Amino acid sequence: MPTNCIPFRDTNYFSAFICDYLEQKPELTAFYDRFPKIENFKNQLDDKQESFPLAHREVLQNVLEIQYKNINTSELTQTNISLLGNKTTFTITTGHQLNLFTGPLYFLYKIISAINTVKILKEKYPSYDFVPVYWMATEDHDFEEINYFNLFGKKIQWNRADGGAVGIFDTDGLDKVFEIFSSEIGLGKNADRLRLLFKEAYLKHTNLAEATRYLANELFSSYGLVIIDADNKELKKLFVPYMERELLEKISYQHVLPASGKLHEKGYKVQVNPREINLFYLSKGSRERIIEKNDSYAVNNTEIIWSKNDILQELSEFPERFSPNVMMRPLYQEVILPNLCYIGGGGELAYWLELKDYFEAVEIPFPILLLRNSVVIKSDKQAEKLKKLKITDRELFLKQYELINHRVRKISNIDINFDEQRKHLIDQFKRMYELAEQTEVTFINAVKAQEVKQLKGLDVLEKRLLKAQKRKLGDHVKRITILQNEIFPNQSLQERTTNFSEMYLEYGERLIPELMKNLNPLLGEFIVLTPENT
Structure with missing residues (x-):
């Protein structure tokens, strides 16, 4: 599989915040502990080993064994669950919402980044064991963000009543989604495999968490992936002391x-x-904020209200009813997992970088933060077309109007660049200024006005010439436009819009192994891939 790598900043699809982090700009060093370099993991190992209680390992292992009780999974995943009881075993974690049928492609890239990081660490530190973990965001309540996926430019959507944590949503209505999906993907071995995956996941499991666990397990269990649903009473018991401090001290807000x-x-x-x-x-059908009101605690938009003693008793007796938000979820993760590194997208890492002082205040090691792999996959046909059009991978990332203008200027038999004329004009006006300085200020202003007018005139002529050449090379422009739109749907990164099923239809069972082979999470650059059709 031919690959090409491009710095994240040069893609123009990533924020200055994340690019500065990747480039280790001094402005951001105070907001993280260790940068994701292989040599930095040793100190992270030591810190986590010293701070993570064996009792937490026992609870974690027991919960996972129960969650996997009725799941047909690989021997490697079962081994990894067993290894978590050892003080020399650590996790590499990524998290994601329960998007319908995985949602955008980057669901795969997150998990592959975690699995490949584990492989790299095992080679470097063979006396330790490492487990890739997918944290299912079962307590999330943003149903509109997860109830669809895109297929061939169409939105395949699950419509149902909304409310509460999405993990416990029943799967009623997904049979209708399956019918639409099935009719769209056509015939063939790969299409049949996708139909089976969807049917087994969503039509044979009773809620969204179970369906997502089945799907992720089917795709990745052979690589030892461990999937955790942290919406669990025994796990939340471990987090009670931190939730108490949140209620009494507002500790996350303070830091x-x-x-x-x-x-x-x-x-x-x-x-x-x-x-x-x-x-x-x-509560049933609801996930609402806890607020402090008149020396009491209340649940927003409900009649529920407690005194300080009552809410602490509720927390002690029913910790499963309390759910950390986006600010506290990272801490919850690090309290219940022997985790070294969190792998996420740019938006995720941006909010993690707000949390270091909070972690220090509660004396939990701050994990290494690693940007997941980002990928554009070109088909052989697309790669061949790009070659014929003489468009490089870097050019492909230009805004469409920039790409078209750039290519038209390159292939035109007319030089569509008036820089030489501008230089000549400016030189002419220099002599005019020398003359004007011997007169009065009004003449100098007149010369300036005329210079601006003529330079603007050159700009207009250059644009008109470019526009004329675009019309003349209309077929070429059309081919560039169609091709870029295929690779960057809606002028966005492929990984943020396209569902994995489109790639699976073309590459089948080769897709994930090829990605696994070519994605290096510690590379720190954007990857362009061209899978070879064999």
Whole structure:
């Protein structure tokens, strides 16, 4: 599989915030502990080993064994669950929402990044064991973000009543989604495999969490992936002390707000702003914020209200009813997992970078933050067309109007660049200024006005010539436009819009092994791939 790598900044699809992090700009060093270099993992290992209790390992292992009780999984995944009981075993974690049929392609890239990081670490530190973990965001309540996926430019959507944590949503209505999906993907071995995956996941499991676990397990269990649903009473018992401090001290707000302010002062966009209390309360069909009101605690938009003693008793007896929000979920993860590194997208890492002071305040090691692999996959046909059009991978990332203008200028038999004429004009006006300086100011102003007018005139002529050449080379422009739109749907990164099923239809069972072979999570660059059709 031919590959090409491009710096993230040069793609123009990633924020200055994340690019500065990847380039280890001094402005951001105070907001993380260790940068994701292979040699930095040793100290991270030591810190986590020293701080992570064996009792937490026992609870984690027991919960996972129960969650996997009725799942047909690989021997490697079962071995990894067993290894988590050992103090020399650590996790590499990525998390994602329960998007319908995985949602965009980057669901695959996140998990592959975690699995490949584990392989790299095992080679470097053979006396330790490492386990790739997919954290299912079962407590998330943003159903509209996950209830669809894109297929061939169409939106395949699941319509149902909304409300509460999505993990416990029943799968009613997904039979209709399956019918639409099935009719769209056509015939053939790969299409049949996709139909079976969808049917087994969503039509034979009772809720969205179980369906997503089945699907992720089918795709990745052979690589030892461990999938965790942290919406669990026994796991949340481990987190009770931190939730108590949140309620009584507003500790995350006290430490994240100043960090967010410092990032803002440095010119970075703050991804998430903390609330005074960063916990939700879960009840049937509802996940609502806990707020402090008149020396009491209440659940927003409900009649539920507690005194301080009552809410602490509720937390002690029913920790499963309390749910961390985006600010506290990272801490929850690091409390219940022997984790070294979190792998996420740019938006995720941006809010993690607000949390270091909070972690230090509660004395939990801050994990290494690693940007997941990002990929564009070109088909053989697309690669051949690009070659004929003489478009490089870097040019492909230009905005469409820039790409077209750039290519038209290159292939035109007319030089569509009036820089030489501009230089000549400016030189002519220099002599006019020398003359004007011997007269009065009004004449100097007249010369300036005339220079501006004539330079603008050259700009207009250049644009008109470019436009004329675009018309003349209309077929070439059309081919460029169609090709870029195929590779960058809606002028967005393929990985953010396209569902994996489109790639699976073309590459079948080769897709994930080829990605696994070519994605290096520590590379720190954007990857362009061309799978070879064999």
